[in-house]
Amino acid sequence: MPRGSLARRLILLAAAWSLAALVLTGAALTAFFRDASLQRLDQSNQETLDAVVAVANVVDGEVVVPQIRDEPSLRIFSGKYWLVAEAGEGERLTVLEQSTSLWDGDLPLPRGRSLNLEESGPDIYGGEGPRGEPLRIMAIRRTLPNRSEPLIFLAGIDRTAVNADVRRFSTLTWTALALLGCGLVAAVFFQVRLGLRPLHDLSREVGAVRRGRSSAVEGAYPVEIAPLAEELNALLEHNREVVERQRMHVGNLAHALKTPISVMLAESEGKSDGLADVVRRQAEVMRGQVDHHLRRARAAARAQGGGQRTQVEEVLDELARMLERVFQSKGVEIDWDAEPDLWFRGERQDLQEILGNVLENACKWSRRRISAVAVADGETRLRIVIEDDGPGLAADQREQALKRGERLDENAPGSGLGLSIVKELCAAYGGTVALGESRLGGLAVTLELPRAEA
Incomplete structure (x- = not known):
């Protein structure tokens, strides 16, 4: 599609909006699933802390916390841990009790900051467990009966499985959305192409009228067109x-x-x-x-x-036969060649007059040989080169020869209008005529004319 096409603009606009909506949807779904998964871990940590706080008490000034009835907390390095501590010097904590699962390990504090604890609110952060596994950690501050100083309770749970679930969900979600995006773009492409097809049909019909293949737009179109x-x-x-x-x-x-x-x-x-x-x-x-x-x-x-076209091959053949008979006394030979499907976009009479004047002029001045070659010059133009083996024209005489009524040799027959007529007719059709030096030694006349479709 061309850069400024309406179809390209509609497709790009629809594709941009669709892809933007899919990207936002994918990001939102992934974030929602991750948050929901972490909330489940937070809920598990909250239940563990509630159970530890419920069984903790103070006996003779010492904090006693029996092991809670939670199988993962009793299994060493199971991925589910808890501990009870009191504030020590600086930012450090003094561990008073911990789960069997921690064994000789510890739960880390937040990196780069201190615990942000309120009496009623937890502090949730991430860290590494005893085996280097990623943990979701929750910390709360509570005050037990018979003790004036508050205690800090921490619970951590391995989030490896949750991270894997989030990655798997993200991969599946983005893959599905990518496939959906490709499908939407393809659907938009075909929808736009199908919707704009009547405009393309109309364009082709108008082109056919301009090239002479039709005289009017005849197709059946939607009510809008x-x-x-x-x-x-x-x-x-x-x-x-x-x-x-x-x-x-x-x-x-x-x-x-x-x-x-x-x-x-x-x-x-x-x-x-x-x-x-x-x-x-x-x-x-x-x-x-x-x-x-x-x-x-x-x-x-x-x-x-418009609406007219003429086959170049037929006109060249007709003119060559006629002029060879007219100049039979000189023994003129016209060697011509034209592509079989080459058509002039105009009336036959005008092409005959254009080529007839040039060929007749070549016959008058040639010694014997004349060459005429007609070829396509792109989709909309054709080029005809007519050469002779006569004396030719000097460079400063060629422009003068195209002027009306100019005769470079007053002794030669004619009115001096031949090449000027050719120039005028070519210009009327938007074409050109140029004079040059022939490969045969004489004059070469190059005609550029509009081309019609075969």
């Missing part, structure tokens, strides 16, 4: 009407002028005085101007109207 197709057809019809009126006006004007010009020429024929010569010359100039503008207006109208 149907008015646009109807307006396009109305615009095309209006354009054809305007072009036809222009052609008619130009034709009427040319016809109106040709009659008095013909009368002037007829009256000046057979008279040798100065006035007759002036009238004759000026009438010929006027006739040339009328023919020139009439031809140019008709070509421009046909080029704008």
Whole structure:
């Protein structure tokens, strides 16, 4: 898809919102599962501390804590621990009683900070157990009867299994969301492509009209696009009407002028005085101007109207056969080659006039050999190169040869309008004509013209 396409914009926007929603959902689900798992550990620690506080008492000034009835707390390094301590010097604690599971180990204090204990609130943090396992630790402060100084109760539980569950849940969640994201992006892609297909169809039909393969937009479109197709057809019809009126006006004007010009020429024929010569010359100039503008207006109208195409191969073959017969006395040979599916986007008459003028000019000036090659130049253009083995033109004469009425050799037959007509017709179709040096030694004429689809 092109960078500025509507489909690309819709797909990227929908994909961005979908992926953002999936990322937030994945993060929220993972955090919720982790918090729920840790809450279960905190609940277990709270139950252990409640049981220890319930059995703890003071006998003869000594703190006595019997082992609670909890099998993991009685098994050495089981992953479930508790201890009772009192505040010592600085931040250190003096252990008074501990679970059998701790054996000769200890529960660590928070790193980088002191315990934050209130009489009614616990302090929860993480640390390492006697075997280096990760622990979830809860600490509370309680005051026992017959003792004025409060005691600190700590309970810790191994969170290895919980961490593994969280990782497994996170992996499964992100994998599922990634697959869902890919599915959503693919669904959005096909939805946008399917939804915009009528626009692509309309674009293709308009292109077919422009390239001359169709005269109107004929497809059936959804109600949202149907008015646009109807307006396009109305615009095309209006354009054809305007072009036809222009052609008619130009034709009427040319016809109106040709009659008095013909009368002037007829009256000046057979008279040798100065006035007759002036009238004759000026009438010929006027006739040339009328023919020139009439031809140019008709070509421009046909080029704008569209809907026409001509096979280059057929026109070249027809012109080559005809000109070889016309210049048979010189033994002219026209060697031409054209791709079989090469079409000119325009009327046959105009292509015949373009190629006919160039080939006729080549036949006049060539010694014997003429070459014409027509090839595609991209999807919308074609190039025709016509070369001869004649004397050619100097670089400073080539531009002059394309001007109207210019004749570089006054002794040669013709009006000097051939190449200028070619230039005007090419320009009417948005094409170009260039003169250069031929590989055969003479003049090379390169024509760039619009190409129609096969």
